[in-house]
Amino acid sequence: MSDAIKIKKQLELFNLKAEKLNSLSFAKIVQKTDTGLSISGKRGDDGLFTVTSERRGPDAESIDAFVLTLRMFLQNNDQCSIGNLQSCYSSILLPEDIREEFRDIRKTLNEYLDDTHEIRLEEKGKFLTRREMIDTMLYGDLAHANDNNYRASFLAWTAIPHSTDMLVNEFIVIASRVLIAINWLKDLNERALATLA
Numbered sequence: 001m002s003d004a005i006k007i008k009k010q011l012e013l014f015n016l017k018a019e020k021l022n023s024l025s026f027a028k029i030v031q032k033t034d035t036g037l038s039i040s041g042k043r044g045d046d047g048l049f050t051v052t053s054e055r056r057g058p059d060a061e062s063i064d065a066f067v068l069t070l071r072m073f074l075q076n077n078d079q080c081s082i083g084n085l086q087s088c089y090s091s092i093l094l095p096e097d098i099r100e101e102f103r104d105i106r107k108t109l110n111e112y113l114d115d116t117h118e119i120r121l122e123e124k125g126k127f128l129t130r131r132e133m134i135d136t137m138l139y140g141d142l143a144h145a146n147d148n149n150y151r152a153s154f155l156a157w158t159a160i161p162h163s164t165d166m167l168v169n170e171f172i173v174i175a176s177r178v179l180i181a182i183n184w185l186k187d188l189n190e191r192a193l194a195t196l197a
Contacts, residue, residue, distance in 0.1 A: 004196050007088045011189040014080040017072055018186040021179060026058045026066035030176045033057065037169040039162060053162040057172050070175060071138055073182055082106060082185065088192070098192050105188065109181040119170050123153065130174045137171045 021027055029035065035057030041049040058066070072078040088094070089102035113131040120127050128136075140154030158164045 003091060004093055007091055007093060008193060008196055010079055010085070010088050011193055014073075014085060015186050015189050017069055017080050018182050021066065021069050021073075021182060024062065024066050024069070026062040026175075027179060029058045029062060030172065030179070035169075035172060035176075037165055039165075051162060053165040055165040055169050057169070063168070063172070066175065067138060070178065073178070074134075074138075082109065082182070085185065093196065094192050095195055098188065098195065101188055102185070105181060105184050109178070112177060112181075113174075117170055117174065119166060133167075133170060134174045134178075137167065 033056070037053060037055050039051065039053045041051045043049050072080055073082050075081055076083040078084070085102065086106075089099045091099075113134070114129050116127040117130045117133045119133075136150045136153045136157070138150075139148065140150035140152075157167055
């Protein structure tokens with residue numbers, strides 16, 4: 001099989017999986033609905049506050065379905081992962097401007113994931129990054145629930161009242177931004193495929 005055919009197959013697989021993500025209810029909800037979290041407190045007669053939280057956005061079933069495909073883009077053991085696209089965009093068969101755009105998109109996504117997230121959750125004396133947050137949600141509960149460090153962190157985080165709603169909301173925000181990057185790459189792949197035709 002020629003290098004051009006290998007690249008085409010990999011880019012086409014990525015785009016097929018991206019289309020699947022976009023067809024799921026999670027993607028439709030985050031693109032069209034006001035998602036977020038409301039937390040309120042009411043002081044009782046005893047002077048103590050009763051706190052309630054309400055999360056708006058994709059439900060658990062939508063999140064679970066989305067995660068099954070999303071993790072294929074994040075785990076480098078899948079051919080359609082963002083990291084594995086590097087092999088396609090390193091090829092001289094693609095124009096330099098397209099290869100440069102890939103590097104820019106990937107750099108932007110990695111910088112976003114490696115920055116601290118909005119909740120500013122701290123573990124072992126440092127604020128966690130969005131990548132650590134999404135990995136803990138994925139591998140500590142949503143995609144796997146094995147007895148591992150991710151699971152221990154997830155259980156510790158969710159032991160705090162109302163934290164589950166906050167964590168799920170933060171996961172939705174991060175996953176939505178990753179979806180945006182996936183769609184940028186999908187569009188770039190279409191242009192790259194046109195040059196290989």
